[in-house]
Every structure is written in structure tokens, then in C-alpha cells.
Ligand code: DX5
């Protein structure tokens with residue numbers, strides 16, 4: 001039995017008029033990372049957080065900042081997020097840019113790097129990058145909004161990635177994002193996920209601390 005997985009609350013579902021309070025709360029409750037969803041209204045049909053928000057909340061927390069770039073030009077903007085306190089930059093496989101180059105550029109700054117795949121993108125598309133990555137982020141909803149339902153048919157992607165990563169001894173964590181609650185998290189962990197992103201399940205709960213701890217204490 002193990003429960004070594006990490007919890008990354010997504011501030012997309014937090015109270016934007018008092019981010020300090022919500023970040024403090026999840027940090028004290030035992031969050032491992034803080035998941036920050038950046039959307040440009042182009043790659044996804046929504047606009048959210050920019051580098052200035054990362055800069056504003058960076059001094060408020062010691063948490064590891066996991067910045068999920070749902071934007072068309074990550075190669076143009078990633079550095080602004082690093083300058084402002086990101087610890088991990090995750091960009092999407094579906095964007096058109098020199099991805100190997102982008103991975104190398106991010107690593108040269110001593111920042112962790114990940115690639116995310118949307119539900120319709122297959123794992124094959126990122127296999128060549130796996131040995132270089134710190135994180136692979138499997139979207140378990142269509143990116144763009146919090147509070148959507150988990151897509152069960154993403155589970156085989158997690159199992160497949162687990163097998164490849166273990167067989168090759170790659171140093172890459174599997175992160176899942178979208179519709180994560182205790183039930184869906186358990187399924188993801190059984191398939192081999194390492195990091196659980198959770199927005200609504202934590203922040204929209206009556207007791208976010210208990211909700212976070214329930215996710216954290218799942219044992220597989
Ligand atoms: C969706 C974002 C998610 C979102 C998850 O595009 O990438 O990180 O905040 O929210 P929940 O956990 O509510 O599905």
C-alpha cells in the first residue's frame with residue numbers, strides 16, 4: 001500500500017478576491033504544489049491568470065508553483081512566469097513550436113518542465129519527449145474550465161505512461177487534471193498517477209481542508 005502521491009490544488013476554483021486566504025488554507029492543509037491555470041482565450045475558450053498574478057502570490061507561499069500554460073505561444077511567454085516565481089512550466093503538446101528546444105530552454109533555467117496532452121491527443125505524440133520531462137500532464141477533461149466531469153476513457157493513457165516510465169526508468173511524474181474527486185482520484189492512482197490536480201473538489205467544498213486531506217489520504 002502506498003500514499004505517496006502529491007496534491008496540487010488548482011486556484012482556478014479559489015476565491016480571486018482573496019487568493020491569499022485560500023492559498024494559506026491549502027498550504028496549511030498539506031497541499032504539495034499549487035496548480036496555476038493560465039489561459040489565453042485562444043488555445044482554450046477562456047481567459048484566466050497572467051504572470052502578474054503569479055508575481056503577486058509568490059511571496060505569500062512556499063508551495064511549489066505548477067504553472068499550466070493553456071496558451072498558443074508558450075515559447076513566447078514561459079519566461080515571464082519563471083521570472084515571477086514558477087517552479088514548473090507545463091505547456092501543451094498541441095501547440096506549434098519547437099518543443100524539444102522549448103524543453104531545453106526551460107531546463108537551462110533550472111526550472112522543471114512538463115508537457116500536457118488534451119483528451120483527444122494520444123500518448124504516442126509525446127513519447128519522444130518523455131526522457132527529457134519532469135512531468136507529463138494528462139488532461140482528464142477538455143481544458144478551459146473547472147468543475148467538469150472526469151473522462152474515464154483517459155485512464156488507459158495513465159496506465160500506458162506508467163508502464164513506459166517504469167520500464168525505461170524515466171524520471172517523470174504523471175499528473176492528472178480535471179474532474180478529480182476521491183472516486184476518480186482513486187482510479188487514477190490505481191493506474192499509476194503521481195500528482196492529483198484538484199479545483200472544485202477542494203475549493204467548492206463546504207470544508208476544503210477535509211476535502212484536500214481526503215484526497216491526500218487515499219491509499220492504493
Ligand atoms: C482545466 C484546468 C484545471 C481545472 C481543474 O482546464 O486545467 O486545472 O482547474 O478543475 P476541476 O478540478 O474543478 O476539474
Ligand code: ZN
Pocket residue numbers: 010035036037068177197
Ligand atoms: Zn490545469
